[in-house]
Amino acid sequence: MARPLPSFDHQAAPAEPGPLFVDWLATALHAGVLDPQAFTLSTVDADGMPDARVLVLRDVDAAGTGWNFSAAADSPKGRQLAEHPAAALTVYWPQLGRQVRVRGTVERAADLVAAAEFATRSPAARVGALVGRQSEPLGSVAEYDEAEAVARRRLEAHPDAVAPGHAVYTLWAHEVEFWQGDAQRRHTRLRYTRTGPVSSPEWSRTLLWP
Numbered sequence: 001m002a003r004p005l006p007s008f009d010h011q012a013a014p015a016e017p018g019p020l021f022v023d024w025l026a027t028a029l030h031a032g033v034l035d036p037q038a039f040t041l042s043t044v045d046a047d048g049m050p051d052a053r054v055l056v057l058r059d060v061d062a063a064g065t066g067w068n069f070s071a072a073a074d075s076p077k078g079r080q081l082a083e084h085p086a087a088a089l090t091v092y093w094p095q096l097g098r099q100v101r102v103r104g105t106v107e108r109a110a111d112l113v114a115a116a117e118f119a120t121r122s123p124a125a126r127v128g129a130l131v132g133r134q135s136e137p138l139g140s141v142a143e144y145d146e147a148e149a150v151a152r153r154r155l156e157a158h159p160d161a162v163a164p165g166h167a168v169y170t171l172w173a174h175e176v177e178f179w180q181g182d183a184q185r186r187h188t189r190l191r192y193t194r195t196g197p198v199s200s201p202e203w204s205r206t207l208l209w210p
Protein backbone atom coordinates (compact mmCIF):
# COMPACT_ATOMS: atom_id res chain seq x y z
CA MET A 1 0.00 0.00 0.00
CA ALA A 2 3.07 2.26 -0.03
CA ARG A 3 1.89 4.16 -3.08
CA PRO A 4 -0.37 7.12 -3.80
CA LEU A 5 -3.97 6.04 -3.37
CA PRO A 6 -7.23 7.91 -3.80
CA SER A 7 -8.92 9.34 -0.76
CA PHE A 8 -12.45 8.38 0.22
CA ASP A 9 -14.66 11.08 1.68
CA HIS A 10 -17.11 8.89 3.60
CA GLN A 11 -19.17 11.95 4.57
CA ALA A 12 -19.95 12.55 0.91
CA ALA A 13 -20.97 8.92 0.34
CA PRO A 14 -24.42 8.45 -1.21
CA ALA A 15 -27.37 7.13 0.80
CA GLU A 16 -27.26 3.76 -1.00
CA PRO A 17 -24.28 1.56 -1.94
CA GLY A 18 -25.17 1.18 -5.65
CA PRO A 19 -24.04 4.61 -6.88
CA LEU A 20 -20.81 4.38 -4.88
CA PHE A 21 -20.04 0.93 -6.35
CA VAL A 22 -20.65 2.19 -9.89
CA ASP A 23 -18.44 5.22 -9.21
CA TRP A 24 -15.64 3.00 -7.86
CA LEU A 25 -16.03 0.54 -10.77
CA ALA A 26 -15.78 3.38 -13.31
CA THR A 27 -12.68 4.68 -11.52
CA ALA A 28 -11.18 1.17 -11.64
CA LEU A 29 -11.85 0.94 -15.38
CA HIS A 30 -10.30 4.38 -15.90
CA ALA A 31 -7.26 3.37 -13.81
CA GLY A 32 -6.67 0.38 -16.09
CA VAL A 33 -7.59 -2.33 -13.57
CA LEU A 34 -7.75 -5.61 -15.50
CA ASP A 35 -11.01 -7.55 -15.25
CA PRO A 36 -12.53 -5.02 -12.80
CA GLN A 37 -15.84 -6.94 -12.83
CA ALA A 38 -14.17 -10.09 -11.53
CA PHE A 39 -15.12 -10.92 -7.96
CA THR A 40 -14.63 -13.74 -5.50
CA LEU A 41 -17.81 -15.62 -4.65
CA SER A 42 -17.64 -17.37 -1.29
CA THR A 43 -20.09 -20.12 -0.41
CA VAL A 44 -20.30 -23.01 2.02
CA ASP A 45 -20.86 -26.65 1.14
CA ALA A 46 -23.24 -29.13 2.76
CA ASP A 47 -20.70 -29.82 5.54
CA GLY A 48 -20.28 -26.12 6.30
CA MET A 49 -16.85 -26.10 4.61
CA PRO A 50 -16.12 -22.74 2.93
CA ASP A 51 -15.35 -22.55 -0.78
CA ALA A 52 -14.49 -19.61 -3.03
CA ARG A 53 -13.82 -18.89 -6.67
CA VAL A 54 -13.62 -15.94 -9.07
CA LEU A 55 -16.60 -15.11 -11.29
CA VAL A 56 -17.72 -12.14 -13.34
CA LEU A 57 -20.31 -9.70 -12.06
CA ARG A 58 -23.05 -9.38 -14.68
CA ASP A 59 -25.09 -6.54 -13.20
CA VAL A 60 -26.00 -4.61 -10.07
CA ASP A 61 -29.25 -2.71 -9.55
CA ALA A 62 -29.34 1.06 -8.98
CA ALA A 63 -29.54 0.87 -5.18
CA GLY A 64 -26.88 -1.84 -4.85
CA THR A 65 -29.37 -4.33 -3.41
CA GLY A 66 -29.35 -7.02 -6.13
CA TRP A 67 -26.01 -8.28 -7.49
CA ASN A 68 -26.30 -10.64 -10.49
CA PHE A 69 -23.99 -13.36 -11.70
CA SER A 70 -24.45 -16.50 -13.74
CA ALA A 71 -23.14 -20.00 -13.16
CA ALA A 72 -23.85 -23.64 -13.87
CA ALA A 73 -26.41 -24.87 -11.35
CA ASP A 74 -24.88 -28.36 -11.46
CA SER A 75 -21.35 -27.10 -10.65
CA PRO A 76 -20.04 -27.24 -7.07
CA LYS A 77 -20.93 -23.58 -6.51
CA GLY A 78 -24.43 -24.14 -7.92
CA ARG A 79 -25.00 -27.10 -5.64
CA GLN A 80 -23.63 -25.16 -2.66
CA LEU A 81 -25.97 -22.27 -3.39
CA ALA A 82 -28.92 -24.67 -3.65
CA GLU A 83 -28.02 -26.10 -0.23
CA HIS A 84 -27.08 -22.80 1.44
CA PRO A 85 -28.58 -19.86 -0.50
CA ALA A 86 -26.25 -17.28 1.04
CA ALA A 87 -22.91 -15.96 -0.15
CA ALA A 88 -20.27 -13.26 0.04
CA LEU A 89 -18.93 -11.36 -2.94
CA THR A 90 -15.53 -9.65 -2.72
CA VAL A 91 -13.81 -7.33 -5.17
CA TYR A 92 -10.29 -5.95 -4.90
CA TRP A 93 -8.88 -3.30 -7.22
CA PRO A 94 -5.11 -3.19 -6.43
CA GLN A 95 -4.26 -0.05 -8.40
CA LEU A 96 -6.69 1.88 -6.21
CA GLY A 97 -6.23 -0.04 -2.97
CA ARG A 98 -9.97 -0.54 -2.86
CA GLN A 99 -12.02 -3.48 -1.69
CA VAL A 100 -15.79 -3.98 -1.76
CA ARG A 101 -17.45 -6.73 0.30
CA VAL A 102 -21.06 -7.80 -0.12
CA ARG A 103 -22.96 -10.37 1.96
CA GLY A 104 -26.46 -11.58 1.53
CA THR A 105 -28.92 -14.25 0.54
CA VAL A 106 -28.94 -15.73 -2.95
CA GLU A 107 -31.92 -16.38 -5.18
CA ARG A 108 -31.93 -18.26 -8.50
CA ALA A 109 -33.77 -16.41 -11.27
CA ALA A 110 -36.41 -18.01 -13.48
CA ASP A 111 -35.19 -20.15 -16.40
CA LEU A 112 -36.49 -17.53 -18.86
CA VAL A 113 -34.14 -14.95 -17.33
CA ALA A 114 -31.25 -17.41 -17.56
CA ALA A 115 -32.08 -18.17 -21.21
CA ALA A 116 -32.13 -14.45 -22.07
CA GLU A 117 -28.81 -13.94 -20.31
CA PHE A 118 -27.31 -16.98 -22.08
CA ALA A 119 -28.12 -15.42 -25.45
CA THR A 120 -25.95 -12.39 -24.57
CA ARG A 121 -22.85 -14.53 -24.05
CA SER A 122 -20.08 -14.97 -26.63
CA PRO A 123 -20.15 -18.11 -28.81
CA ALA A 124 -17.08 -19.44 -26.98
CA ALA A 125 -18.78 -18.96 -23.61
CA ARG A 126 -21.93 -20.68 -24.84
CA VAL A 127 -19.96 -23.62 -26.24
CA GLY A 128 -18.11 -23.95 -22.93
CA ALA A 129 -21.38 -23.94 -20.99
CA LEU A 130 -22.93 -26.47 -23.37
CA VAL A 131 -19.97 -28.79 -22.78
CA GLY A 132 -20.95 -28.68 -19.10
CA ARG A 133 -19.63 -31.07 -16.42
CA GLN A 134 -17.76 -28.16 -14.80
CA SER A 135 -15.29 -29.22 -12.10
CA GLU A 136 -15.75 -32.96 -12.76
CA PRO A 137 -12.52 -34.95 -13.19
CA LEU A 138 -11.35 -34.86 -16.82
CA GLY A 139 -9.75 -38.05 -18.18
CA SER A 140 -7.82 -36.39 -21.00
CA VAL A 141 -7.74 -33.20 -23.07
CA ALA A 142 -8.83 -35.27 -26.07
CA GLU A 143 -12.03 -36.11 -24.22
CA TYR A 144 -12.70 -32.40 -23.76
CA ASP A 145 -11.88 -31.67 -27.43
CA GLU A 146 -14.48 -34.22 -28.49
CA ALA A 147 -17.16 -32.81 -26.15
CA GLU A 148 -16.38 -29.28 -27.31
CA ALA A 149 -16.73 -30.26 -30.98
CA VAL A 150 -20.13 -31.82 -30.22
CA ALA A 151 -21.22 -28.66 -28.39
CA ARG A 152 -20.03 -26.44 -31.24
CA ARG A 153 -21.98 -28.46 -33.81
CA ARG A 154 -25.04 -28.33 -31.58
CA LEU A 155 -24.83 -24.54 -31.31
CA GLU A 156 -24.40 -24.23 -35.08
CA ALA A 157 -27.51 -26.35 -35.66
CA HIS A 158 -29.49 -24.72 -32.84
CA PRO A 159 -28.26 -21.16 -32.26
CA ASP A 160 -30.87 -20.69 -29.50
CA ALA A 161 -29.70 -23.69 -27.51
CA VAL A 162 -29.31 -22.99 -23.80
CA ALA A 163 -27.07 -25.04 -21.53
CA PRO A 164 -29.47 -27.02 -19.32
CA GLY A 165 -27.91 -26.00 -16.01
CA HIS A 166 -27.30 -22.36 -16.90
CA ALA A 167 -28.54 -20.19 -14.04
CA VAL A 168 -28.63 -16.54 -13.14
CA TYR A 169 -28.36 -15.76 -9.44
CA THR A 170 -29.08 -12.60 -7.52
CA LEU A 171 -27.26 -11.93 -4.29
CA TRP A 172 -29.62 -9.73 -2.24
CA ALA A 173 -27.21 -7.69 -0.17
CA HIS A 174 -27.82 -7.05 3.49
CA GLU A 175 -24.35 -5.54 3.96
CA VAL A 176 -21.99 -3.76 1.57
CA GLU A 177 -18.63 -2.53 2.82
CA PHE A 178 -16.32 -0.12 1.01
CA TRP A 179 -12.67 -0.21 2.04
CA GLN A 180 -10.15 2.39 0.95
CA GLY A 181 -6.58 1.43 1.77
CA ASP A 182 -4.09 4.04 2.97
CA ALA A 183 -0.29 3.96 2.99
CA GLN A 184 -0.27 5.05 6.67
CA ARG A 185 -2.74 2.24 7.52
CA ARG A 186 -5.46 4.82 8.17
CA HIS A 187 -7.82 2.81 6.02
CA THR A 188 -11.32 4.18 5.57
CA ARG A 189 -14.14 1.66 5.93
CA LEU A 190 -17.79 2.41 5.39
CA ARG A 191 -20.42 -0.27 5.84
CA TYR A 192 -23.94 -0.01 4.46
CA THR A 193 -26.52 -2.17 6.24
CA ARG A 194 -29.91 -2.76 4.65
CA THR A 195 -32.78 -2.06 7.01
CA GLY A 196 -35.72 -2.21 4.59
CA PRO A 197 -36.94 -5.12 2.46
CA VAL A 198 -35.51 -5.87 -0.98
CA SER A 199 -38.56 -4.25 -2.61
CA SER A 200 -38.01 -0.89 -0.87
CA PRO A 201 -34.50 -0.99 0.56
CA GLU A 202 -33.25 1.52 3.09
CA TRP A 203 -29.64 1.67 4.13
CA SER A 204 -27.83 2.83 7.22
CA ARG A 205 -24.14 3.79 7.08
CA THR A 206 -21.52 2.94 9.70
CA LEU A 207 -17.87 3.97 9.81
CA LEU A 208 -15.66 1.05 10.92
CA TRP A 209 -12.33 0.92 12.74
CA PRO A 210 -9.61 0.04 10.24
Ligand SMILES: Cc1cc2nc3c(=O)[nH]c(=O)nc-3n(C[C@H](O)[C@H](O)[C@H](O)COP(=O)(O)O)c2cc1C
Pocket residue numbers: 035038051052053054055056070071072075076077078134135
Ligand atom coordinates in the same frame (compact mmCIF):
# COMPACT_ATOMS: atom_id res chain seq x y z
C1 LIG B 1 -11.18 -13.87 -13.99
C2 LIG B 1 -11.99 -15.14 -13.88
C3 LIG B 1 -13.30 -15.14 -14.32
C4 LIG B 1 -14.07 -16.30 -14.23
N1 LIG B 1 -15.38 -16.24 -14.63
C5 LIG B 1 -16.15 -17.33 -14.49
C6 LIG B 1 -17.55 -17.26 -14.80
O1 LIG B 1 -18.09 -16.21 -15.21
N2 LIG B 1 -18.28 -18.40 -14.66
C7 LIG B 1 -17.74 -19.56 -14.20
O2 LIG B 1 -18.47 -20.57 -14.08
N3 LIG B 1 -16.43 -19.65 -13.85
C8 LIG B 1 -15.63 -18.57 -13.98
N4 LIG B 1 -14.31 -18.63 -13.64
C9 LIG B 1 -13.78 -19.94 -13.14
C10 LIG B 1 -14.20 -20.12 -11.67
O3 LIG B 1 -13.31 -19.39 -10.84
C11 LIG B 1 -14.20 -21.61 -11.22
O4 LIG B 1 -12.97 -22.20 -11.52
C12 LIG B 1 -15.32 -22.43 -11.87
O5 LIG B 1 -16.52 -21.68 -11.95
C13 LIG B 1 -15.60 -23.70 -11.07
O6 LIG B 1 -16.01 -23.36 -9.77
P1 LIG B 1 -16.75 -24.39 -8.79
O7 LIG B 1 -16.01 -25.70 -8.91
O8 LIG B 1 -16.63 -23.80 -7.43
O9 LIG B 1 -18.19 -24.52 -9.23
C14 LIG B 1 -13.50 -17.49 -13.71
C15 LIG B 1 -12.19 -17.47 -13.24
C16 LIG B 1 -11.45 -16.32 -13.33
C17 LIG B 1 -10.03 -16.32 -12.79
